[in-house]
Amino acid sequence: MQSVDLNSVKSFRCPSNYFFTSVGKKLVMGISGLVWAGFVMGHMAGNMLMFISPGAYNSYGHALTSGGLIYVVETVLLTALSIHVFFAVWLTVDNRRARGSQGYALSQKGSKGASIASRTMAAQGSLILAFIIFHLITFKFGPVYETTVNGVQMRDLHRLMVEVFQQPGYFAWYVFCLVLLGVHLRHGISSIFQSLGVLNSNNQATFQKVGIVYAIVVSLGFLSQPISVFLSR
Amino acid sequence: MKDHTLKLKLKVWRQASSKTLGRFVEYEASEVSTHSSFLEMIDQVNEGLIKKGEEPITFDHDCREGICGSCGFMINGEAHGPLKGTTVCQLHMRNFKDGETLTIEPWRAQAFPIIKDLMVDRSAFDRIIAKGGYISVDTGNAPDANSLPVPKPDADDAFMSAACIACGACVASCKNASAMLFVSAKVNHLSLLPQGGVERPERVHSMVAQMDAEGFGACTSTGSCSASCPKEISLSNIAKLNRELLFSALTRRQAPSGDGV
Numbered sequence A: 001m002q003s004v005d006l007n008s009v010k011s012f013r014c015p016s017n018y019f020f021t022s023v024g025k026k027l028v029m030g031i032s033g034l035v036w037a038g039f040v041m042g043h044m045a046g047n048m049l050m051f052i053s054p055g056a057y058n059s060y061g062h063a064l065t066s067g068g069l070i071y072v073v074e075t076v077l078l079t080a081l082s083i084h085v086f087f088a089v090w091l092t093v094d095n096r097r098a099r100g101s102q103g104y105a106l107s108q109k110g111s112k113g114a115s116i117a118s119r120t121m122a123a124q125g126s127l128i129l130a131f132i133i134f135h136l137i138t139f140k141f142g143p144v145y146e147t148t149v150n151g152v153q154m155r156d157l158h159r160l161m162v163e164v165f166q167q168p169g170y171f172a173w174y175v176f177c178l179v180l181l182g183v184h185l186r187h188g189i190s191s192i193f194q195s196l197g198v199l200n201s202n203n204q205a206t207f208q209k210v211g212i213v214y215a216i217v218v219s220l221g222f223l224s225q226p227i228s229v230f231l232s233r
Numbered sequence B: 001m002k003d004h005t006l007k008l009k010l011k012v013w014r015q016a017s018s019k020t021l022g023r024f025v026e027y028e029a030s031e032v033s034t035h036s037s038f039l040e041m042i043d044q045v046n047e048g049l050i051k052k053g054e055e056p057i058t059f060d061h062d063c064r065e066g067i068c069g070s071c072g073f074m075i076n077g078e079a080h081g082p083l084k085g086t087t088v089c090q091l092h093m094r095n096f097k098d099g100e101t102l103t104i105e106p107w108r109a110q111a112f113p114i115i116k117d118l119m120v121d122r123s124a125f126d127r128i129i130a131k132g133g134y135i136s137v138d139t140g141n142a143p144d145a146n147s148l149p150v151p152k153p154d155a156d157d158a159f160m161s162a163a164c165i166a167c168g169a170c171v172a173s174c175k176n177a178s179a180m181l182f183v184s185a186k187v188n189h190l191s192l193l194p195q196g197g198v199e200r201p202e203r204v205h206s207m208v209a210q211m212d213a214e215g216f217g218a219c220t221s222t223g224s225c226s227a228s229c230p231k232e233i234s235l236s237n238i239a240k241l242n243r244e245l246l247f248s249a250l251t252r253r254q255a256p257s258g259d260g261v
C-alpha cells in the first residue's frame, strides 16, 4: 500500500513554509492583529487620563515619548501593521479567486448566512488603515503646542486634542472609525482563537463573548473621549 | 397531516457544459406533494421536460437518504436549502409555501467547475483524500472492543468528524470557497484515533498542501460552512485543524531520504 505522500507538494517541505499555507497565513493575521488589539486597549486606557487633568494627560504623553522605549514600540507596531496589511491583501486576493467570478444570484440569509462584521473585514481594515495614517498626521505630526507641567516643558497634546475634537468633521470621522474598529475587533478577536487553534466546542461560546466584550470596551472607551470634548464645546 | 399540493415557480441554472455559458430558466412545478423531497420535485419537473422533448435538469444524487454526499445545490442562496442539518434529498417540500419562487443554483467555486446544470466536479475533494485521508500503517485485525483505550471526548470528536459526507456545502456556502471544514473533518476523524495517530503530522501537512494547491480559499471564521453543513460539523473543528498543522510544522520529520525528493 502506498504511504501518505510526503513529497507531494515540494514547496511545503520546509517548516517555515507553514506561514504560506492558507492555515499559516491566518495565524500570521491573528498574531499581528493581536499586537494591535493589545495596543488599542492600552492606548485607550492611557488616554483616559484626559478625564483626570490636562496636566496628567500631557505628562503621560511626555513620559511615553521621551524614553528610548518608544522606538521599540513603534517598530513593533509598524512591523505588525505592515505584516497584517500584507497578509490581509494576500488572503483577500486568494479568497476572491477561490470564490470565482460567477457569484450567486441570491446571497445567504437567515441562520446559514455570515455576519456583516465577518464578511466585511477587508473593507473595515482598509478604512482603519486610512484612519491610522490620518490620525498620525493629525496628532503625531500635527501642530506642536508647548506647555509646562510641574516645571517640565512638554508638548501640549491635550490642547491639540481638544481643538481637533471640537470640529464636527473630525468628530464625526472619529466616531465612525472607532465604531468600525469595534466591528473589526468584534469579529477579529473571536477569530484569533480559531486561528491560534485554542478553540474547541466547549469554549467556543466563551470566546465569542470575549470578542464582543473586548470590542465594546475598546470602542466605547475610545468613543467617550471625543464625545466628551465635543459635548463640552 | 392533510395531504396537499404546491405550485411553485423555479428559476433553475441551466448550463450545457463547463465550456458554455449558463443562464437561469424558469419552470413551473405544479401538483407537488408536500410529502415529496426536493429531488423528487425536480424529478417530477424533469418528467414533464422529457415528455415535451426537452433536456432534463441534471443534478447529482445517489442514496437519497442523506448519507452519500452526492446531492446538493443552492436553494434561494442557501446550501441544501433553508433547513439546518439536511441535504436536499432529505428536504421535504412541506418546508416551502404554495406559490413560492425558488432560485436553484449549482455550488459555485473555482475548484468546483460546473459539469452540467446543477452538477459540479468535486474531484478536488478526492485528490485531497488521496493525500492522506486514510491509514496506511499496518494496524492488524479489528481489536476487541475496549482493548485500545480512546478517551471519550476524542472518540466523540472523531465520530462527529466522521459524519462528514463530503457534499461540498461548506465550500459552496463560504465566501472564500474554503474547504477548511471538509479537510478538518477528514483530518480529525483519523488523527484522534490510535490507528490514525501514527501518520498524524504527515497527514495534515499533505492534505492542507493539496487543499491549497486545488485553489480553495482560507478561513475567515464566518461560520457559514458549519451552519450549512448537513451533518452540522462544528466550526471548532477548523481550530483543531489549525492546531494540528502548527504541531505538524514543528514536529514533522522530513521525508525519509532516498524517496526521490
Ligand code: HEM
Pocket: A026, A027, A029, A030, A031, A032, A033, A034, A036, A037, A040, A084, A085, A088, A089, A091, A092, A121, A122, A123, A124, A125, A126, A127, A128, A129, A184, A185, A187, A188, A189, A191, A192, A193, A195, A196, B218, B219, B220, B221
Ligand atoms: C488597529 C488596527 C487593527 C487591529 C486591532 C486588527 C485586528 C485584527 C484581528 C484580531 C483579526 C483576526 C485575525 C484572525 O482571524 O486570526 C483581523 C483580521 C483582519 N484584518 Fe485587521 N486589524 C487592524 C487593522 C487592519 C488593517 C489596517 C487592515 C487592512 C488594510 C486589516 C485587515 C484585516 C482583514 C482583511 C482581516 C481578515 C483576514 C481573514 O480572516 O482572512 N486589519 N484584524
Ligand code: FES
Pocket: B060, B061, B062, B063, B064, B065, B066, B067, B068, B069, B070, B071, B072, B087, B088, B089, B090, B165
Ligand atoms: S443523495 Fe445521498 S446524500 Fe443526498
